[in-house]
Amino acid sequence: MAVLRANANDLIQLCNNEINEKEIASLLDSIGAPLDGKEDGTLLVEVTPNRPDYLAVEGIAYSLLCFVGKRPKIPEEISQSGLVVEAGKVASRPYIAALVAKDVSMGEAAIEGLMQFQEKIHDTFGRKRKKIAIGMHDLDTVEGKKIRYYAGTGNEKFVPLFESEEMSAKEVLLRTEKGKEFAHIIQREYPIVADEKGVMSFPPILNSERTKVRSGTRNIFVDITGTDRKSVENAACIIAMALSMRGGKIQSVDVKYDKETIRLPNMRRKSQEFSFDAVNSILGAQFSRKDICALLHRTGVDVVDERGRTVAYYPPWRVDIFGNSDIAEDVAIAYGYNNFEPEKPELFTVGKDTQGVRKLLRELMLSLGYSEINTFVLSNEREEYQKLGLDIDTPCVKIANPLTTDNTMLRTSLVPSMLRTIVQNKKYRLPLRLFEIGEVVHADGKTDWHLCAAIYGEEAGLESISGMMKLLLDRFGMEYEAEGFSMPFMIDGRCARVRMKNGSALIGEVHPEILERFGLEYPVAIVEVGIIKGF
Amino acid sequence: MNSYEKAVLESIITKGANASQIAQMKGLDVSGIFSAIESLKEKGAVEAQAVETTLYELSAEGEHCVGAGLPEENVTRKAAEKNGCPLDALSDAERKIGLSWAIKKGLVGISEGRVKATAKGLEMIEKGYTLREKLKAKEHNDELVKRGLLVQKKVKDVVVRITPAGKKMLAEEPKEAGTGAIDKLTHKDIVSGGWKGKLFKAYNVSAAGEMPQYGRENILRRFRKRISEIFTEMGFEEMEGGLVESAFWNFDALFQPQDHPARELADTFYLKGPARIKLSKDAPISKVREVHLEKWGGHWSLDEAEKAILRTHTTAVSSRKLSELNVPQGKFFAIGRIFRNEAIDYKHLAEFHQVEGIIAWDKANFRNLLWVLREFYRKLGFEKILFKPSYFPYTEPSLEIHAYFKEKKMWVELGGAGIFREEVCYPLFGRYPVLAWGLSLERPLMIMLGIEDIRAFYRNDLRELEKYKEGTLTWLFE
Helix, strand or coil: CEEEEEEHHHHHHHCCCCCCHHHHHHHHHHCCCCEEEEECCEEEEEECCCCHHHHCHHHHHHHHHHHCCCCCCCCCCCEEEEEEEEECCCCCCCEEEEEEEECCCCCHHHHHHHHHHHHHHHHCCCCCCCCEEEEEEEHHHCCCCEEEEEEECCCCEECECCCCCCEEHHHHHHHCHHHHHHHHHCCCCEEEEECCCCEEEECCCEEECCCCCCCCCCCEEEEEEECCHHHHHHHHHHHHHHHHHCCCEEEEEEEECCCCEEEECCCCCEEEECCHHHHHHHHCCCCCHHHHHHHHHHCCCEEEEECCEEEEEECCCCCCCCCHHHHHHHHHHHHCHHHCCCCCCCCCCCCECCCHHHHHHHHHHHHCCCEECCCCCEECHHHHCHHHCCCCCCCCCEECCCCCCCCCEECCCCHHHHHHHHHHHCCCCCCEEEEEEEEEECCCCCEEEEEEEEEECCCCCHHHHHHHHHHHHHHCCCCCEEEECCCCCEEEEEEEEEEECCEEEEEEEECHHHHHHHCCCCCEEEEEEECCCCC | CCHHHHHHHHHCCCCCEEHHHHHHHHCCCHHHHHHHHHHHHHCCCEEEEEEEEEEEEECHHHHHHHHHCCHHHHHHHHHCCCCCEEHHHCCHHHHHHHHHHHHHCCCEEEECCEEEECHHHHHHHHHCCHHHHHHHCCCCCHHHHHCCCEEEEEEEEEEEEECHHHHHHHHHCCCCCCCCCECCCCHHHHHHCCCCCCCECCCCCCCCCCCCCCCCCCHHHHHHHHHHHHHHHCCCEECCCCCEEEHHHHCHHHCCCCCCHHHCCCCCCEEEECCECCCCCCCCHHHHHHHHHHHHCCCCCHHHHCEEEECCCCHHHHHHHHHHCCCCCEEEEEEEEEECCCCCCCCCCCEEEEEEEEEECCCCCHHHHHHHHHHHHHHCCCCCEEEEECCECCEEEEEEEEEEECCCCEEEEEEEEEEECHHHHHHHHCCCCEEEEEEECHHHHHHHHCCCCCCHHHHCCHHHHHCCCHHHHHHHHC
16 A cells, blocks of 8 residues: 655645644545654655545645535636647557646645655556656747657667766666666667657656756646556546646647547546435445435535436546445545444354364364464475475475565475474473464365374374374274385384375374484474365 | 472582583483473472583594594603604604694704603603693683684573572472381372371472473464354354465456556465466356456456466455355355465564455445444454545455554554445356455454564464463453
């Protein structure tokens, strides 16, 4: 979950001083952007992925103002800037949106906020710039009315942001920090945004130094490129809202694709049909229509009756409204989750657990004086196989993207983790009697439950552990047959495979060579049984 | 009191001692002494402190020298012959090492190509070489260490001191039975009637007996069991699933778009083998595909959905359950392991547990959800809980549950919940709504018990977990 760092004074100013700092925490809860903490003058606000508009402090201010009944006016009709973006074929990021904001007053907090928004949206919603990338430019440095978006060859030269010498797009990937960081996104073609003078930006990598936004910049041109048209156009909408909240006059840009021309940003409110009854039935509430309309109004949503259809008109930058349940959530948030009276569900059902045999085995083991352990299923081949003298290539489920060499596979037996646990406890009073009922996962991905029990101490021996196993199997009325078996980590002649009707067990004394390897000084007798049906 | 324990107390009655010294003194093995000390500690008879002591051991060369003599000693012996010993009669090794040490120590001198023992050298031969004695006794000596004959070894040891209680115990330890008095009452005494007319030796009735060892439940498993009981008491049926899942049940069936950040490598363990889990033909593939295409746009790939992963939440168990459910309603819960591709530290594990629950019922609503969650936490001992708005791709409305910990005076987030979206319910189950939640198993227990490090639950240090006595959790079972 993203956390927005909002300058408290800036936020209060954006709210026209309608809200004081004291009220902010509870109001943030009410708009669904809970306060996570405070660091002198900075509010840490939790932003959930359904509300990218909250990644801009202006979006939070908009919702706060709506909630206290002072909804800001964000014009739905905007004038044309006269700029045209000619979008060529850019297969890797085919979509572009653009907008112009005039007379923006960009204070320090505003610039900081905008930069944070850009960074956060790149990281989350923009899937690390792959899906969306935003470029901001000083409109007054843009030459001409025609801007081209096309797939370049990589030889296009420009001075990248914060650099002093000219480089080709190819060189940008090799020589600049951002270039190196995001080079993996560029494949074959080099997306270029250019005006009549040359390259303005090389999305999603870097803008040009020539068109950069400086302190004192009043007029801004924004380009947004990406792989998903809806997301790109929505990001334009959020930016337009944010700049508008800063006093900017938003103007549209025409984006000309091969077969169509669209005018962006589209600031018209979006609509969703819903039903009052459905909202009440989801919430288990009896709100009147008036209540629901009033609550929705506080979330910035207007309800209109259109010839019998109930339609919610909501801010165009919101992306989280698909149907009744989304409207219901807005109503519930505005009402306050904790103001609902919980209601017992009148559905009668019979409870049942599926632990069955595992529960009985566990009780039996505890009554036999064995202590229960709980270990990880994730492990590595070194610990699970090599250390026990087993083939390191024993088939098992293997992790494709391990973060550490400790977690590279799933265990196929409980024995290695049992031995590790004995090591962990060898300094305590002996004998140790331990057991675990836990999952193992076979190479085909199937999960099974096993029981493993071990004795560590002078009295550990095949006889004591096999007596224990006999008791277990007898209690469950299972017939079995034991036959000599050989395992690299057990003493030959003191290891047996036990066959039951449809399962098996391994039992034996651990070889002193393995004990030595684990740093154990007393014998270990161990049994592992698959917990199967019919147990 | 067993013989080891008695040996320990007897050895330290006057002054403190190291476990290793006691073992040596009494001719017993050190690990037996260690375990006796542990047990005496439990009885309050001793105080023990772990220390590191330095021991000296013979190197291979040292071992040789103990038997065969040190090189300078051997050279001196040869030089003690009448007229000494010609230089070239010494071996290379004797010349190089033995001779130079012997000269340095003033044991021999060289004149006219012959090595002759000095008076000091002769005395040494007569009385024996003290350095060899030291070596034999493995006594610390800088020269022996420097010459690599003795090897320094750090060993963990325990310094034990007897407590007043321990002194009392030792004093009260039965001495040799007085003539005629019965000590341990035996089978023979009883059947032979031999006890008749005899006195019984008096025991110290206030002495702490020997604490039995017993089978102890793992604290996390015990908590898990209680949670399972609470849900069954509330009429829920348990559901289970495998740890290896296809992305389909873990993500797609839960309306998580295929480019959702949670699906990225940084959060999810993908598998090399099996890399793919083929979906059964009963899986609602086309319905799920449809809803993704309609609501998220872009494209939806079966390939992506069949990728094998370690389940990242037990909600994968719920989505499967819903699709297999052939009755119109039900209440289910699961408690299971889940996996996140995260770096492990005291707050994070790559593998931990989640408590899952669903209520599938046409009349279920948001207020019912709040009631069930409140009731569940009330049964776990939390009187105050709060709900906060939240977001999950598969629920709407969504909420977080925060509980108040009285003793710590703090609010802690314990889980998430919501109503499964229509986009989840209809493709899987054909009905709406379904209430759902996913709660933390470890976190509330950590806070209740004051455990700072989540790894404690999986480390299985019996002593560490013993701190959390059953008594501290009695409220769980009230």
